[in-house]
Amino acid sequence: MSSPSPPVIWIRLSAPLRARERPLDYEIITRTAIAIADLDGLDAVSMRKIANRIESGTMSLYRHIRGKDDLIELMYDSVLGELELAERPSRDWRTELADLARRSRRLHHHHPWISQIGQRPAMGPNAVRMMEYAMACVDGLGLTADRMLDLVSTALHFTQGFVQAELAEAEAQRRTGLDEDAWRDWMAPYLSRLLNEDQHPYLERIITEADNHPQQDTVFERRLEMVLDGLAASLPGRRS
Template identity: 85%
Template sequence: MDSPSPPVIWARLAAPRRVRERPLDYEIITRAAVAIADLDGLDAVSMRRVASRIESGTMSLYRHIRGKDDLIELMYDHVLGELDLAERPSKGWRAELADLAGRSRALQHRHPWVSQIGQRPTMGPNAVRVMEYAMACVDGLGLTVDRMLDMVSTTLHFTQGFVQAELAEAEERRRTGLDEDAWRDWMAPYLSRLLNEEEHPYLERIVTEAGHPGQDEVFGRRLEMVLDGLALGLR
């Protein structure tokens, strides 16, 4: 009797393949799934649609990939391969984490569905490469592995949350068809009435005093606050 195959796709791919199997090209499968997600979102990815895109039978696909969970594993690891990382960090932990956060943000904007997935606990080859690099960014600080993970995860989780807010705002603009200036003009009468009818001191300050910096500036400023907090923890 054949032993059950490993539940994680990376373990199955590493296992010896039976001679009678005629494997599909996982790279082609993954690229097809990523293209669908980039175009129509993660919910649009299905085994049937991927099979149709690569001109294969759906059942043939199921002989290699158990379902959408496997596809997402492959897709996530595939796009992580786009992160252009040096062989070893060399600029100091703060600059390195800031650079990694910026690259992660850009990656999630190229593939908006990635922000829905988050920092997956996956063991794909590119995920392991990124994890090794991120941990090397905070090596040499005299920290335990748990504290090193705290620093890396705090930075990347902040980045993910920021991108999710950016994408939500972009979706709102797409849905309404309004750019930022038009949206403010559209909301002005409502905000004016709201402030006249009730006391909202902080909302009033936001409306009257807050500037309108670009998202790159806001991201950089808030990332510095996160890194300041991490630096304080080191002391």
């Protein structure tokens, strides 16, 4: 009786290939799934749709992909391969982490469905490459591996959260047909009534300063700098 195959696709892919398994099959399936997700979202991806696009039988795909969990692993790792990373980072950890955060933000905007995946560990080749690079960015600070991971994860988790808010705003505009300015005009009577109650001083400041709201790129850079300042202050014997 043969033993069951490993549940993690990277373990299966690292094993010797049988004659009927060709690496190109995974590449074609993955590229097709990404194209569907980029156009219609992650929920639109299905084995049937992929099979139709590549003119294959749905069941034949299951010789390579067990299901959507496998597919998401392949898709996520594939898009991580689009990150342009230097062969080795400089010794300026703040500059390197900031650059990695910016690149991650651009990648999330290019493939919005990434934000739906969450932060479960991924051990595909491109995920390992990215993590090795990120950890190298903060090497030399005299930190343990856990503390190094704290710095990297804090910067990247902030970026993911920021992008999720950006994408949520874009989805709200698509759903309602109102951009941010139109939404403010629509809400103006209600907000005025709230302000007349004289119980919301901070809301009043937010509303009265709304015309001076900077672009999202500016907000991202300002908040990223705050995150990096906090990380710098947490380093032993350092305040900058």
